Amino acid sequence: MNEKIPVAVLGATGTVGQRFVSLLADHPWFEIVSVTGSERSEGKAYGEAARWLLPGEIPLMVREMHVKPSDGSLQGARLLFSALPARVAEGVEPRLAAEGYIVCSNASTHRMGTDIPLLIPEINADHLALIDRQRDLRGWSGLIVTSPNCSTTGIVFPLKALDDAFGVSQVHAVTMQAISGAGYPGVSSMEQYDNVIPYIRGEEVKMEQETRKLLGELGEEAIEPADIEVSAQANRVPVLDGHLAALSIGLRNAPNLNEVEAALAAFRGVDGLPSAPAHPLIVRSEENRPQPRLDRDAQDGMAVSVGRVQPCSVLDFRMVSLVHNTLRGAAGGALLNAELLVIEGYLGEAAREVAFA
Numbered sequence: 001m002n003e004k005i006p007v008a009v010l011g012a013t014g015t016v017g018q019r020f021v022s023l024l025a026d027h028p029w030f031e032i033v034s035v036t037g038s039e040r041s042e043g044k045a046y047g048e049a050a051r052w053l054l055p056g057e058i059p060l061m062v063r064e065m066h067v068k069p070s071d072g073s074l075q076g077a078r079l080l081f082s083a084l085p086a087r088v089a090e091g092v093e094p095r096l097a098a099e100g101y102i103v104c105s106n107a108s109t110h111r112m113g114t115d116i117p118l119l120i121p122e123i124n125a126d127h128l129a130l131i132d133r134q135r136d137l138r139g140w141s142g143l144i145v146t147s148p149n150c151s152t153t154g155i156v157f158p159l160k161a162l163d164d165a166f167g168v169s170q171v172h173a174v175t176m177q178a179i180s181g182a183g184y185p186g187v188s189s190m191e192q193y194d195n196v197i198p199y200i201r202g203e204e205v206k207m208e209q210e211t212r213k214l215l216g217e218l219g220e221e222a223i224e225p226a227d228i229e230v231s232a233q234a235n236r237v238p239v240l241d242g243h244l245a246a247l248s249i250g251l252r253n254a255p256n257l258n259e260v261e262a263a264l265a266a267f268r269g270v271d272g273l274p275s276a277p278a279h280p281l282i283v284r285s286e287e288n289r290p291q292p293r294l295d296r297d298a299q300d301g302m303a304v305s306v307g308r309v310q311p312c313s314v315l316d317f318r319m320v321s322l323v324h325n326t327l328r329g330a331a332g333g334a335l336l337n338a339e340l341l342v343i344e345g346y347l348g349e350a351a352r353e354v355a356f357a
């Protein structure tokens with residue numbers, strides 16, 4: 001098989017779905033053969049159904065494609081990228097996995113399932129081993145792999161670097177999150193303009209639980225959560241894309257500032273995945289970086305940036321991290337997970353041949 005691997009995007013008309021469409025348009029391994037949406041879009045041409053919000057035109061190969069229901073015929077796709085709302089993903093994703101589909105999900109619904117990998121290839125690729133348990137328990141011929149919440153993704157890169165080097169004991173995170181994180185149409189402009197909203201439903205708990213799972217150890221039965229106290233406070237700010245987080249971090253060892261900066265700078269990427277950035281964690285030395293507008297597109301939006309690294313008088317060190325929420329924090333992260341699944345053989349030998357062609 002030398003043709004590309006056929007894929008579908010579920011919830012393709014939304015904020016994250018559009019990112020998937022844009023990232024997949026020229027992907028070397030994958031080709032979109034089906035797009036899905038809600039009843040609002042079903043039967044319409046994608047170009048008509050999607051309120052396209054990204055720069056440039058809607059990619060030609062999907063513009064005329066008819067939007068399907070999310071549990072309907074997926075036109076020969078075996079790999080599915082899900083950008084469905086959590087309440088919809090709850091029923092649809094397991095049903096599709098049972099039918100044999102490989103589901104790479106952005107929805108929060110299944111992330112904390114004990115047999116469901118919550119995955120970032122640079123952080124915890126070994127957690128893919130949960131798939132054997134998932135198949136044993138559920139009898140699925142397909143599978144579900146999930147990507148973390150976008151804010152969790154932004155903080156877990158520096159935490160992983162520091163945890164490996166010094167052991168992290170405590171984290172206090174205060175986020176300033178972009179409005180695209182709320183999907184489309186999201187927060188009303190009357191509420192958001194000239195304003196900061198100190199509440200995002202469910203976000204703080206997700207950051208606390210997911211960070212511990214991502215940094216946890218693969219155990220016999222499940223992931224043993226990392227022994228880290230995480231306290232998060234989430235705020236919505238009038239920025240289009242890019243979630244910033246101010247972090248205070250307690251460490252088990254007592255490194256100096258140079259050692260902390262060196263540990264962050266030493267974070268390495270993964271090889272062999274086309275969407276993987278060469279430098280997934282960028283350390284900025286300017287006194288006023290990272291900033292959403294200037295830094296969210298680093299490494300095509302796939303790198304997390306960290307800066308303002310300094311000692312903290314409450315916990316040990318403080319810093320600011322930034323992630324592009326719809327790229328590395330959503331569609332780009334799920335795409336990277338799919339690439340890892342291909343390389344690891346979860347889509348079969350023929351798909352691996354596409355990757356190594």
Ligand SMILES: NC(=O)c1ccc[n+]([C@@H]2O[C@H](COP(=O)([O-])OP(=O)(O)OC[C@H]3O[C@@H](n4cnc5c(N)ncnc54)[C@H](OP(=O)(O)O)[C@@H]3O)[C@@H](O)[C@H]2O)c1
Nearest residue numbers: 011013014015016037038041083084086107181183184330
């Ligand atoms: N935005 C982010 O930064 C971000 C980051 C990480 C994770 N996520 C997660 O990714 C998912 C998508 O988020 P989003 O921001 O893209 O939301 P969104 O802009 O509201 O898009 C939702 C998508 O789901 C479709 N949909 C809605 N109800 C449906 C139904 N009953 N059946 C089938 N499809 C349905 C919509 O189709 P129609 O357009 O046809 O209605 C649309 O394509 C959510 O689970 C979210 O929590 C988002």
